[in-house]
Amino acid sequence: MNQLSQTLERFGGVYLLPVFVALVAFVLIGAPSSWVTLTVAGLAMGMMIFLMASGLSLIFGLMDVLNFGHSAFISFGAFISASALAYMSGWLGSAHIGLNLLAIFLAFSAALAFGLVAGWFFEVVIIKPVYHDHLRQILITMGALIVSEQIILAVWGGSPITVQRPAFLEGSWLFGNVTVEIYRAFAFVLGLAVYIALFLVLKRTRIGLLIRAGVENREMVEALGFRIDRLFVGVFMVGSALAALGGAMWAGYETLITPALGGEMMIVVFIVVIIGGLGSVEGTLLGAIMVGLMANYIGFLAPKLALASNMLLMMAILLWRPSGLKPAVK
Numbered sequence: 001m002n003q004l005s006q007t008l009e010r011f012g013g014v015y016l017l018p019v020f021v022a023l024v025a026f027v028l029i030g031a032p033s034s035w036v037t038l039t040v041a042g043l044a045m046g047m048m049i050f051l052m053a054s055g056l057s058l059i060f061g062l063m064d065v066l067n068f069g070h071s072a073f074i075s076f077g078a079f080i081s082a083s084a085l086a087y088m089s090g091w092l093g094s095a096h097i098g099l100n101l102l103a104i105f106l107a108f109s110a111a112l113a114f115g116l117v118a119g120w121f122f123e124v125v126i127i128k129p130v131y132h133d134h135l136r137q138i139l140i141t142m143g144a145l146i147v148s149e150q151i152i153l154a155v156w157g158g159s160p161i162t163v164q165r166p167a168f169l170e171g172s173w174l175f176g177n178v179t180v181e182i183y184r185a186f187a188f189v190l191g192l193a194v195y196i197a198l199f200l201v202l203k204r205t206r207i208g209l210l211i212r213a214g215v216e217n218r219e220m221v222e223a224l225g226f227r228i229d230r231l232f233v234g235v236f237m238v239g240s241a242l243a244a245l246g247g248a249m250w251a252g253y254e255t256l257i258t259p260a261l262g263g264e265m266m267i268v269v270f271i272v273v274i275i276g277g278l279g280s281v282e283g284t285l286l287g288a289i290m291v292g293l294m295a296n297y298i299g300f301l302a303p304k305l306a307l308a309s310n311m312l313l314m315m316a317i318l319l320w321r322p323s324g325l326k327p328a329v330k
Contacts, residue, residue, distance in 0.1 A: 033177035044184030046292025047191025051246030055239025069141035072148035075262030077111035077244025078251035100166035111248040119240025277324030
């Protein structure tokens with residue numbers, strides 16, 4: 001473990017860890033075409049998980065809020081997006097790519113809008129009274145999660161719902177013997193765009209500086225005349241909206257969703273946040289990519305270990321780096 005750590009630090013640190021895992025998988029898999037297909041699938045899965053986990057990482061790491069109701073935003077984003085796409089089914093099947101793009105833009109916008117509004121309500125009404133009290137945060141957010149799941153059951157029912165995709169995202173690209181699913185490539189590009197936007201806002205803008213300063217010394221920032229409460233509400237809203245967008249993307253990826261979607265993904269999301277490092281956008285991205293790659297590689301090489309791959313990965317990384325791959329520096 002120490003030798004691996006020293007090698008990674010010498011050639012680029014933890015950022016090379018996914019490359020190392022991919023190279024090991026290449027040797028074990030043997031078939032280059034299968035390896036490329038699995039790698040692309042893992043990267044796409046990682047980016048979708050990143051969308052769901054990045055908001056929780058910001059809320060957990062920067063605001064010190066244990067929000068176990070985060071998965072409710074994932075579920076609502078998936079179902080709202082699926083309903084919007086079903087309403088625009090005529091546009092989805094059109095040969096005109098402009099209508100396809102407009103349909104998916106409106107569906108994702110509906111999920112984002114819900115996430116923003118619900119995030120504001122959640123923070124102001126549910127979270128704000130229990131700041132700095134982790135036990136009450138866990139209890140009240142778990143209660144909110146149960147209520148949210150019952151609302152989903154009341155509105156959409158308990159039967160699985162089929163999610164339609166735009167025509168231009170159906171099918172695959174063939175590069176020789178390599179198959180790349182178009183939707184997965186789209187998911188990777190969208191997730192990368194969100195990561196770049198988050199990184200630039202947090203590291204290169206005044207708002208990001210104020211958020212990080214408010215976490216470090218809230219009283220000082222408020223003494224300078226800035227409203228930290230409003231900034232933190234904004235962080236919570238953005239985190240909730242990203243979870244809803246991630247749920248919308250995952251719904252299109254699975255094409256069949258149930259009310260249990262959020263609860264199932266929440267375990268993966270927490271694992272990503274923990275192994276990536278609290279409050280770190282870079283760490284969350286690394287953790288999500290590692291989870292996506294390992295799930296696909298192990299699912300191919302040792303299917304019986306696929307379900308345990310996330311836990312094994314978390315154990316290995318925390319033994320190596322107890323604070324996560326790239327924890328936020330405050």
